[in-house]
Amino acid sequence: MNVRPAKAGDLVNIQACNMQNLPENYSMRFWLYCALTWPQVSFVAEDHKGRIIGYVLSSIEGGGADDVPLYGHVNSLSVLRPHRRRGLAKRLMELSYEAMRTVYSAVYVELHVRVSNAGAIALYTKALGFSTVKVDKKYYGDGENAYIMRRKLKSSKRDR
Ligand SMILES: CC(C)(COP(=O)(O)OP(=O)(O)OC[C@H]1O[C@@H](n2cnc3c(N)ncnc32)[C@H](O)[C@@H]1OP(=O)(O)O)[C@@H](O)C(=O)NCCC(=O)NCCS
Structure with missing residues (x-):
C-alpha cells in the first residue's frame, strides 16, 4: 500500500471510491477545484496494483477580511471496506493536516461528521485528537445533524 498526494488524474477514481x-x-x-487550488492537502492511498482504495480531499478556508484565520477543511475522507482498520484513514488525515500547517500555516483543521457515524467519530476523537465545537442542525441533505469537529495545528513538534 502506498500513500501519496492526489493528482487531477486520480479524480475519477476518487469519486468512484x-x-x-x-x-x-x-x-x-x-x-x-480542490485538487487544483490546494494540491498539497489531498492524498490518496493505493493498493499494490495502483488502484485507489482511500482518499482525503481537503481545502483551505478563512483568511478573509472577517479576521477568521486560515484553516484547513476536510471535505471528504473514505477508505474502501476491505482495507479498513489498517491505519489508512489516520495516515491520510495526518498527511493532510501536516500539509495544511506547513504549506499554508493553517491554525486548525475542521470537518463535519454525521452524529450517527460512530466509526468516523472514534477515528477523529480517539485516534486524531479532534473535539466537537458545535452541532450544525440538519446539515446533511436527509436532515441529519453534523458535529463540527476541530483540531488545533500546533506550530512546532515541541509543543504538540
Ligand atoms: C471512517 C473511515 C474513514 C475509517 O477508515 P480506516 O482506514 O478504517 O481508519 P483507521 O484504520 O485509520 O482507524 C484508526 C483508528 O480510528 C478508530 N476507528 C476507525 N474506524 C473505526 C470504527 N469503525 N469503529 C471504531 N473505531 C474506529 C480506531 O481507534 C482505529 O484504530 P484501531 O483500528 O487500532 O482500533 C472508514 O471507516 C470509512 O471510509 N467509512 C465510510 C466513510 C466515512 O464515514 N467517512 C468519514 C465521513 S466524515
Missing part, C-alpha cells in the same frame, strides 16, 4: 463509501457525493467540478 466516494460513491461506494458515502452518501455525500460532490460534482467533479468541486473535486477538480
